[in-house]
Amino acid sequence: xxxxxxxxxxxxxxxxxxxxxxxxxxxxxxxxxxxxxxxxxxxxxxxxxxxxxxxxxxxxxxxxxxxxxxxxxxxxxxxxxxxxxxxxxxxxxxxxxxxxxxxxxxxxxxxxxxxxxxxxxxxxxxxxxxxxxxxxxxxxxxxxxxxxxxxxxxxxxxxxxxxxxxxxxxxxxxxxxxxxxxxxxxxxxxxxxxxxxxxxxxxxxxxxxxxxxxxxxxxxxxxxxxxxxxxxxxxxxxxxxxxxxxxxxxxxxxxxxxxxxxxxxxxxxxxxxxxxxxxxxxxxxxxxxxxxxxxxxxxxxxxxxxxxxxxxxxxxxxxxxxxxxxxxxxxxxxxxxxxxxxxxxxxxxxxxxxxxxxxxxxxxxxxxxxxxxxxxxxxxxxxxxxxxxxxxxxxxxxxxxxxxxxxxxxxxxxxxxxxxxxxxxxxxxxxxxxxxxxxxxxxxxxxxxxxxxxxxxxxxxxxxxxxxxxxxxxxxxxxxxxxxxxxxxxxxxxxxxxxxxxxxxxxx
Numbered sequence: 158x159x160x161x162x163x164x165x166x167x168x169x170x171x172x173x174x175x176x177x178x179x180x181x182x183x184x185x186x187x188x189x190x191x192x193x194x195x196x197x198x199x200x201x202x203x204x205x206x207x208x209x210x211x212x213x214x215x216x217x218x219x220x221x222x223x224x225x226x227x228x229x230x231x232x233x234x235x236x237x238x239x240x241x242x243x244x245x246x247x248x249x250x251x252x253x254x255x256x257x258x259x260x261x262x263x264x265x266x267x268x269x270x271x272x273x274x275x276x277x278x279x280x281x282x283x284x285x286x287x288x289x290x291x292x293x294x295x296x297x298x299x300x301x302x303x304x305x306x307x308x309x310x311x312x313x314x315x316x317x318x319x320x321x322x323x324x325x326x327x328x329x330x331x332x333x334x335x336x337x338x339x340x341x342x343x344x345x346x347x348x349x350x351x352x353x354x355x356x357x358x359x360x361x362x363x364x365x366x367x368x369x370x371x372x373x374x375x376x377x378x379x380x381x382x383x384x385x386x387x388x389x390x391x392x393x394x395x396x397x398x399x400x401x402x403x404x405x406x407x408x409x410x411x412x413x414x415x416x417x418x419x420x421x422x423x424x425x426x427x428x429x430x431x432x433x434x435x436x437x438x439x440x441x442x443x444x445x446x447x448x449x450x451x452x453x454x455x456x457x458x459x460x461x462x463x464x465x466x467x468x469x470x471x472x473x474x475x476x477x478x479x480x481x482x483x484x485x486x487x488x489x490x491x492x493x494x495x496x497x498x499x500x501x502x503x504x505x506x507x508x509x510x511x512x513x514x515x516x517x518x519x520x521x522x523x524x525x526x527x528x529x530x531x532x533x534x535x536x537x538x539x540x541x542x543x544x545x546x547x548x549x550x551x552x553x554x555x556x557x558x559x560x561x562x563x564x565x566x567x568x569x570x571x572x573x574x575x576x577x578x579x580x581x582x583x584x585x586x587x588x589x590x591x592x593x594x595x596x597x598x599x600x601x602x603x604x605x606x607x608x609x610x611x612x613x614x615x616x617x618x619x620x621x622x623x624x625x626x627x628x629x630x631x632x633x634x635x636x637x638x639x640x641x642x643x644x645x646x647x648x649x650x651x652x653x654x655x656x657x658x659x660x661x662x663x664x665x
Contacts, residue, residue: 186356186440194348198251199330204357205376209318219317222308223355227291233349234332236288244327258344262333266342278340291351323376373440377585385430392423407609418460425453459493469535471542495524512581516573525570532566550614565599
């Protein structure tokens, strides 16, 4: 009893810690330190701001607010919030700073200064792109000339309006200043260490309530939480319980492998959903949980691919021995390595500034190409298996299985090609929605095909049976002339009342 109370106390403590994390970590989206001596340019974030509704302008604007503090007063650098057409020059010419920092500053801001507002050099500028940093301690930044527009408790605030369409904006620090005397851009003469805490949101921070699945999210990630929640409900409440029940009724390697696929898939979805739910509160999430969820999803995809290849060869349906095993496991292993490489490549090597998705990289194209190659091999193996099968039930299974699996194989290359024509603001949601929908459909069809009442017609099953009386009658029959005493027959026998499978050794 004492041990049980101790376990309950631990569970309660963990729940309280989780609730504390979710409810108390609001506010910090980006935080860190920028040393101008070491980093001439510091890219902070790429964020998609939603379309501003004219009727609810304040409520639907995008906002960036926070604090930037340092030890050397003001004029150390510039915080720039720019749309893509202006940011590309900033990003392209940043490398010139190594040879001529003053020239780099002029080139980086040559287009920006035509539109940006500055009280001394360009007071007719229509765009509020720039902030001189750091801000004076416990005061507003110098460029905040209207305190009523600054979010309470912060030193600076950007309000972003996009009345035509959603758009990506890019936030970065640059060690350049707009000289108030000469009105020319130049490298800052001061080296300092700046500490920043900035939050990027879609919607008015002072509003009474927000949509939790949109407020903290960049536009391209908005409403993705709902996709994960729907998948968690389907897998957690329908597919996994049904398949676990089926696995208990019918102990078979195919059933067990497919059960493992669904359980791993559900684990990945739960981890990813937890990360997104926390992110919806604090704008940061739990990165370790997110990575774990992604790795579980990759493992589920790899195991499902193995299951499909085994079934195509008729394993545990027409035969128990595999032919050309080396080729099968080589294809499966190569595909698993590629999808894992693609994940880490997309995380570490793809420049966030580029408007590309994971399938527009060389690991992505290799993965899609190998998927098509495996599909062709799969169809060839399935055709070969069906050629030597004459059981009607098994042939019907292979037909339905092949049709459903072919759709699963081909959807990803097709969707990846379609995504090339889709705006980056919508591309991520398109790929995510199609991927999970296709996986859910494929897993649902497989659950239907492998249900025990149906699969017993075509899976190779063996059950325990007590046939001693029949054996005695057989041994006493007059046509049995020789009866060796130590002969052992390994015979698969069927008993409809048994709930598990085994191979029965019969001693005669």
